[in-house]
Amino acid sequence: xxWLSIFQNSFTQMVxxxxxxxxxxxxxxxxxxxxxxxxxxxxxxxxxxGAYAVAVLVVTAGWPLWLAILMGVVGAxxxxxxLGVPTLRLRADYxxxxxxxxxxxxxxxxxxxxxxxxxxxxxxxxxxYAADWYALNPFDGFxxxxxxxxxxxxxxxxxxxxxxxIVALITWLLMRSPWGRVLKGIRExxxxxxxxxxxxxxxxxxxxxxxxVIGALAGVIFAMAAQSVQPDNxxxxxxxxxxxxxxxxxxxxxxxxxxxxxxxxFLLVFISEVLNNAVRGGFISSDxxxxxxxxxxxxxxxxxxxxxxxxxxPQGIFGDKKExxxxxx
Amino acid sequence: MRVRGTGVxxxxxxxxxxxxxxxxxxLAGLGAVLLGLGLATAPALAAETGLKGVVKDxxxxxxxxxxxxxxxxxGFTGSATTDAEGAxxxxxxxxxxxxxxxxxxTLPAGLGLADPTKAVLNVxxxxxxxxxxxxxxxxxxxxxxxxxxxxxxTTPADEGSxxxxxxxQLTVDGLIFGIVIALAAVGLSLVFGTTKLTNFxxxxxxxxxxxxxxxxxxxxxxxxxxxxxxAFLFSAVVGGWLQNRILxxxxxxxxxxxxxxxxxxxxxxxFLRYLFLFLFGGQSRTFNEYAGQPGIEIGxxxxxxxxxxxxxxxxxxxxxxxxxxLRTKDGKATRAVADNPALASASGIxxxxxxxTVWVLGAALASxxxxxxxxxxxxxxxxxxGILLLVFAGSVLGGLGTAFGAILxxxxxxxxxxxxxLFVPTELKYVGALLILIxxxxxxxQGILGKSERVG
Numbered sequence: 001x002x003w004l005s006i007f008q009n010s011f012t013q014m015v016x017x018x019x020x021x022x023x024x025x026x027x028x029x030x031x032x033x034x035x036x037x038x039x040x041x042x043x044x045x046x047x048x049x050g051a052y053a054v055a056v057l058v059v060t061a062g063w064p065l066w067l068a069i070l071m072g073v074v075g076a077x078x079x080x081x082x083l084g085v086p087t088l089r090l091r092a093d094y095x096x097x098x099x100x101x102x103x104x105x106x107x108x109x110x111x112x113x114x115x116x117x118x119x120x121x122x123x124x125x126x127x128x129y130a131a132d133w134y135a136l137n138p139f140d141g142f143x144x145x146x147x148x149x150x151x152x153x154x155x156x157x158x159x160x161x162x163x164x165x166i167v168a169l170i171t172w173l174l175m176r177s178p179w180g181r182v183l184k185g186i187r188e189x190x191x192x193x194x195x196x197x198x199x200x201x202x203x204x205x206x207x208x209x210x211x212x213v214i215g216a217l218a219g220v221i222f223a224m225a226a227q228s229v230q231p232d233n234x235x236x237x238x239x240x241x242x243x244x245x246x247x248x249x250x251x252x253x254x255x256x257x258x259x260x261x262x263x264x265x266f267l268l269v270f271i272s273e274v275l276n277n278a279v280r281g282g283f284i285s286s287d288x289x290x291x292x293x294x295x296x297x298x299x300x301x302x303x304x305x306x307x308x309x310x311x312x313x314p315q316g317i318f319g320d321k322k323e324x325x326x327x328x329x
Numbered sequence: 330m331r332v333r334g335t336g337v338x339x340x341x342x343x344x345x346x347x348x349x350x351x352x353x354x355x356l357a358g359l360g361a362v363l364l365g366l367g368l369a370t371a372p373a374l375a376a377e378t379g380l381k382g383v384v385k386d387x388x389x390x391x392x393x394x395x396x397x398x399x400x401x402x403x404g405f406t407g408s409a410t411t412d413a414e415g416a417x418x419x420x421x422x423x424x425x426x427x428x429x430x431x432x433x434x435t436l437p438a439g440l441g442l443a444d445p446t447k448a449v450l451n452v453x454x455x456x457x458x459x460x461x462x463x464x465x466x467x468x469x470x471x472x473x474x475x476x477x478x479x480x481x482x483t484t485p486a487d488e489g490s491x492x493x494x495x496x497x498q499l500t501v502d503g504l505i506f507g508i509v510i511a512l513a514a515v516g517l518s519l520v521f522g523t524t525k526l527t528n529f530x531x532x533x534x535x536x537x538x539x540x541x542x543x544x545x546x547x548x549x550x551x552x553x554x555x556x557x558x559x560a561f562l563f564s565a566v567v568g569g570w571l572q573n574r575i576l577x578x579x580x581x582x583x584x585x586x587x588x589x590x591x592x593x594x595x596x597x598x599x600f601l602r603y604l605f606l607f608l609f610g611g612q613s614r615t616f617n618e619y620a621g622q623p624g625i626e627i628g629x630x631x632x633x634x635x636x637x638x639x640x641x642x643x644x645x646x647x648x649x650x651x652x653x654x655l656r657t658k659d660g661k662a663t664r665a666v667a668d669n670p671a672l673a674s675a676s677g678i679x680x681x682x683x684x685x686t687v688w689v690l691g692a693a694l695a696s697x698x699x700x701x702x703x704x705x706x707x708x709x710x711x712x713x714x715g716i717l718l719l720v721f722a723g724s725v726l727g728g729l730g731t732a733f734g735a736i737l738x739x740x741x742x743x744x745x746x747x748x749x750x751l752f753v754p755t756e757l758k759y760v761g762a763l764l765i766l767i768x769x770x771x772x773x774x775q776g777i778l779g780k781s782e783r784v785g
Contacts, residue, residue: 039588086771092588093527094770097721101763104718113453114754121453122424240599243592296607303600310592311585 001281004146006273011146014266017153017225020160021047021218022265025238026245026257027167028214033243034251035175036207037187039096042083043215043242045103048234049075050216051223052110052119059127060118069220076216079106080209088204100236111231124230129223156225163221164258167214172254183207184252237299244306250319259317272298378454379420380429382463384411386440392416393440393467397432410435414623424454431465440467492751497629499747505636505701507723507743508643510716511736512698514723515650516691518735521724522667523680523687526577527591530598531695531720532713534568536605538696539708543609546616553618557700561693569692573685598714605710613709639701646697647736650690654732663687667730719746719759722766728779737777 013019025043032038053072057063063071083102087095109115111122119125137155142148149157174180185193186200194200223229241264249260275294278284289297315321384396392415400407400419409417421427430449433441442448442465454461517531541563545556576597580590624631654660665673666683674680695713702712719742727738742762749761769776 037588039591082767086767086774090770090774093591094725094774096527096591097718097725098767098770101718101722101766105760105763108757108760112754112756114757116453237599240595243595247592293607296603299603300600300607303596303598303603306596306599307593308596310589310596311580311583314589 001274001277001283006270006277008146008148009273010266010270012148013269014262015147015157015161016149016265017156017160017221019261019265020157020164021222021225022238022242022245023164023258023261024160024167024218024221025215025242026249026261027164027171028211028218029242029246030211030251030253030257031171031174031207031214032211033246034253034256035180035187036183036204036211037092038088038204038208038211039092040083040099040208040211041096041236041239042099042103042106043212044234044236044238045099045106046076046079046212046215047219047222047238048103048106048110048229048231049079050219051229051234052125052219053216054129054220054223055120055125055127055229056118058129059125065130065133069217072216072220073213076212077209080212081205084205084208088201088208100239103234103236103239107231107234110234119231120229122231124228126228129227133224153225156221160221160225163217167217168254168258175254179203179206187252240306241302244302244309246316247306247309247314248316250316252320253316253318256316256318263317268298268302271301378422378424379418379460380427380452380454380463381416381418381460382465384415384417384431384465384467386467393437395435397435399430399432400427401430402427418460421454426451426453428452429463436467442467494629495751496748498631499750500744501630501632503744503747504740505640505705505743506747507740508640508647509698509701510719510723510743511647511739512643512701513695513716513720514727514735514739515647515732516687516693516695517720518724518727518730519663519667519687519732520691522730522732523663523670523684524577524581525587526594527587528594529591529717530594530601531691532715532717533598533601533605534564534692534695534713535699535702535716535720536602536708536710536713537568537692538564538699539703539712540605540609540699540710541696542700542703543614543616543708546618547614550617553616556616560700561696564696564699565689565693568696569689570685572692573688577688578681578684602711602714609708609710611710613707615707616703619704635704639704643697643701646694650694650732651736653690659683659686719762722762724776725766726769726776728776731776731778734776734778 025047028046029040029043032040050069050072053075054065054068057068057071058065079102083095083099087098110119110124112119113121115121134152134155137151139151139154139158141151142154175184182193182198182203185198186203190200193203219234222233245260245264246257247260248264249256249258272294275284275289275297276291279286279289279291279294309316380400382398384393384398385391386393392411394411394415396411396415396417398409398411398417398419400409400421402421402425407419407421409419411417428449429452431442433448448465450463450465452461452463513531513535516534517528520526520528520531538560542553542556542560545551545559545563546553549556551559576593577590580593585593619635622633622635624633625637652660654664662673662678662683663686665676665678666680670680673683699708699712702708702716720739723739723742724735725738726741727734727736742765745765746758746762749758753761
């Protein structure tokens with residue numbers, strides 16, 4: 001067992017690119033699910049829209065990066081409107097069904113052969129996404145004790161966490177504003193808020209769109225970090241991971257998704273690294289578990305973790321059980 | 330811990346070493362089997378990666394044997410010769426673009442391509458585990474005909490006459506697919522009606538039916554019919570009764586909220602899917618018997634006998650459920666609970682017993698849905714999740730919570746998916762169905778048969 005490399009990989013991934021991307025997506029979902037009580041199961045769709053906006057506009061059409069990101073945000077707003085208009089007046093589970101279906105539509109359209117020339121089919125689009133932005137990087141890789149980043153990863157991670165901090169700050173400011181209080185009121189008792197003369201539908205729509213835009217930014221970072229987009233990276237699995245992160249950290253807490261993402265990625269990488277080492281080192285017979293099955297065990301643990309968390313500690317690490325009256329809808 | 334949540338898992342399964350042994354045995358037979366699947370009436374779900382097609386005489390619609398098909402791509406070449414039914418199959422190593430060429434010199438005298446420039450088609454195999462259909466259109470007189478020939482993949486149907494001639498076949502395919510969806514949707518809808526649980530793990534009950542049939546048939550070696558019966562009962566007991574008993578009933582007692590229960594079902598679904606993958610591997614497998622059955626022609630429609638029998642059984646199961654709901658005491662109690670659990674309980678109905686019955690019934694019906702898919706295109710670990718959204722679409726279309734609505738909605742969704750291939754590329758046919766789901770919610774959120782109620 002190579003414990004140094006196990007911890008090196010685990011701690012690096014704890015604050016690595018994937019953690020940044022999922023943290024952003026989770027911050028968005030936290031506004032929808034945590035604060036407004038909206039069951040958005042289409043966060044992967046929002047992320048895909050952000051990622052493909054950058055991919056198509058920068059790589060294929062040659063637009064400047066900032067304009068492409070802006071278009072990704074606009075795309076997420078339109079997607080949010082499309083999802084919200086039919087469902088936000090309905091019971092919460094309809095929103096769940098429609099958003100999960102819509103995210104699948106986005107993925108299947110993105111990987112379709114018909115649009116192969118524009119969206120690259122199942123291979124996606126690979127190319128120079130943000131050469132100018134990477135050129136700004138003054139750093140040269142990073143290695144200290146248990147953290148180890150390549151040059152490009154380091155730049156993505158630094159910028160990513162700054163973005164996370166900004167988004168978290170905005171969330172914090174919003175949620176202590178009257179707007180945030182109305183939103184939490186809707187989550188607790190929609191009828192009460194409505195009887196106070198608030199337009200519940202509009203508030204829900206704003207929350208859905210705001211969370212979706214943050215989700216799209218997660219997709220943008222994902223695309224820029226990987227220098228490619230692949231449609232199957234934006235499957236429902238991404239959404240399920242993000243749910244685990246939000247619930248693990250504690251829904252309706254500003255720091256919930258951030259801590260959740262860090263713990264989630266640390267555990268995910270740590271478990272698979274330990275299993276990998278154990279199988280390679282002969283501690284676990286390869287008849288019981290082969291190395292290519294470790295990913296499957298990881299998914300099983302995520303599913304099991306989601307169930308157990310929701311049953312035994314729905315408020316996660318930071319959450320307040322009293323605040324999360326998730327029952328009535 | 331009171332709740333273990335592994336209710337549906339076929340725990341008594343075997344170790345990976347045994348699995349690998351059957352895998353080899355199954356894979357050996359798979360190539361041959363897929364040849365016969367040439368014109369499966371099934372919706373294209375996953376199977377071994379490859380290209381397939383049927384070469385037919387345009388006039389008599391009879392398959393032509395002995396035609397050579399060559400497949401080429403970067404670093405890969407393969408070829409196949411059509412069998413007695415005119416079917417061919419070439420396994421390819423990965424998804425990607427392939428050049429598929431028909432050797433016109435091997436065609437019988439007097440026959441040629443309808444469009445001689447289409448002797449080589451560029452076909453994209455969309456993903457791993459997918460068999461892409463390729464169609465070469467022939468015409469009498471050795472070419473020069475003006476009928477458009479194309480791969481089924483790139484243009485679904487571009488001409489009026491051929492468009493409408495596909496309608497009967499697509500209608501039958503759609504109805505069969507609708508039955509597959511309806512079998513699963515009844516359980517989903519009844520469980521929702523009685524417990525208000527939106528069960529995202531319902532797809533795994535479909536997979537449980539298909540995979541346990543595979544287990545009893547191929548691994549244990551029982552005859553297929555017997556395996557189906559055992560798998561049906563096994564799914565009902567383990568997937569339905571046991572799942573409710575060890576997971577959902579304790580959760581109801583705990584007072585777990587509906588949203589929390591929904592998230593739990595997502596976790597359960599994720600866990601079970603990857604457990605299935607762990608136990609069965611990633612390949613798509615077919616049952617031992619009837620896998621490569623040739624179709625029979627009834628009027629303008631080609632259908633395999635197994636599909637005919639399976640869908641008849643499916644219809645009987647659905648009809649039996651309707652009869653049970655309408656005529657028996659338990660069925661009436663179920664409808665009463667779905668209508669108003671508190672009132673039903675107050676009038677002396679044992680609500681928990683009804684819920685347990687509904688789980689058993691729902692799991693059993695869903696398992697037959699998986700068995701039908703298995704008969705058509707084979708079983709794999711994510712077969713249930715693959716159609717879960719369509720099951721939701723059917724249920725919502727008919728009215729979530731109503732069994733009759735679920736049946737009606739599913740048949741419409743099935744028909745719509747198949748008939749939409751007349752106008753949209755086959756690969757996007759599910760997208761159309763899901764779009765319609767969203768549109769229906771916009772106009773009539775309670776569904777066709779649902780009661781209008783104020784929600785939100």
